[in-house]
Amino acid sequence: MSAEPSPAPVGESEAIRLRPPTTRDGHTMWTLVRDSGVLEANSCYAYMLLCTHFADTCLVAERDGRGVGFVAAYRPPTHPDAVFVWQVGVSAEARGQGLGKRLLHALLRSPGCRDVHFLEATVGSSNVASQRLFRAVARELGVDCAVQRGFSGADFGPLAHEDEELFRIGPIRRNP
Ligand SMILES: CC(C)(COP(=O)(O)OP(=O)(O)OC[C@H]1O[C@@H](n2cnc3c(N)ncnc32)[C@H](O)[C@@H]1OP(=O)(O)O)[C@@H](O)C(=O)NCCC(=O)NCCS
Numbered sequence: 316m317s318a319e320p321s322p323a324p325v326g327e328s329e330a331i332r333l334r335p336p337t338t339r340d341g342h343t344m345w346t347l348v349r350d351s352g353v354l355e356a357n358s359c360y361a362y363m364l365l366c367t368h369f370a371d372t373c374l375v376a377e378r379d380g381r382g383v384g385f386v387a388a389y390r391p392p393t394h395p396d397a398v399f400v401w402q403v404g405v406s407a408e409a410r411g412q413g414l415g416k417r418l419l420h421a422l423l424r425s426p427g428c429r430d431v432h433f434l435e436a437t438v439g440s441s442n443v444a445s446q447r448l449f450r451a452v453a454r455e456l457g458v459d460c461a462v463q464r465g466f467s468g469a470d471f472g473p474l475a476h477e478d479e480e481l482f483r484i485g486p487i488r489r490n491p
Pocket residue numbers: 351353354401402403404405406409410411412413414415416417438442443444445447448451
């Protein structure tokens with residue numbers, strides 16, 4: 316009996332489709348965040364705003380019509396040559412198969428990031444998976460990943476919160 320062929324990695328799989336969000340994906344993102352066990356949940360309304368006002372810098376990944384990942388980002392008004400990744404999340408069963416990287420590369424290729432030269436995100440000092448994700452994307456793009464001071468725990472006032480370091484990836488070369 317011949318062995319089953321191994322399944323294609325999720326990052327390459329046609330079964331997972333990436334697309335810009337619609338308003339109703341606010342709830343999809345909120346659910347993925349709630350279930351992530353890591354990400355800080357904002358209100359469903361906040362994700363709905365991202366999915367409408369910032370839809371051109373957000374993506375949803377779905378398999379069989381079900382959300383399995385997302386990236387929520389925006390162009391900071393103070394330095395619009397960057398795209399700031401507010402949150403990126405992949406459902407537990409789809410992790411470790413390249414989907415996080417696929418989401419960030421697709422974001423950078425999307426029309427909303429046509430003239431973006433840096434990808435930024437703050438990453439919790441204990442979030443190894445996230446640190447590895449951003450470093451991997453920088454490595455695959457062949458650009459630097461500078462780690463700078465982001466938000467300190469003290470910036471959160473009386474709330475107990477770890478430091479958030481700023482990861483700045485770039486400069487990303489764009490085809491003319
Ligand atoms: C962080 C997260 C989005 C990564 O998504 P993913 O699809 O599992 O990531 P990928 O498979 O694309 O892997 C990207 C890189 O991170 C590494 N990585 C992924 N998960 C890891 C883990 N748990 N520990 C260590 N490294 C990990 C991979 O090895 C890969 O690096 P490499 O190319 O050098 O081998 C996912 O773990 C997640 O949703 N975590 C909870 C939410 C979160 O922390 N989001 C980020 C903060 S906004």
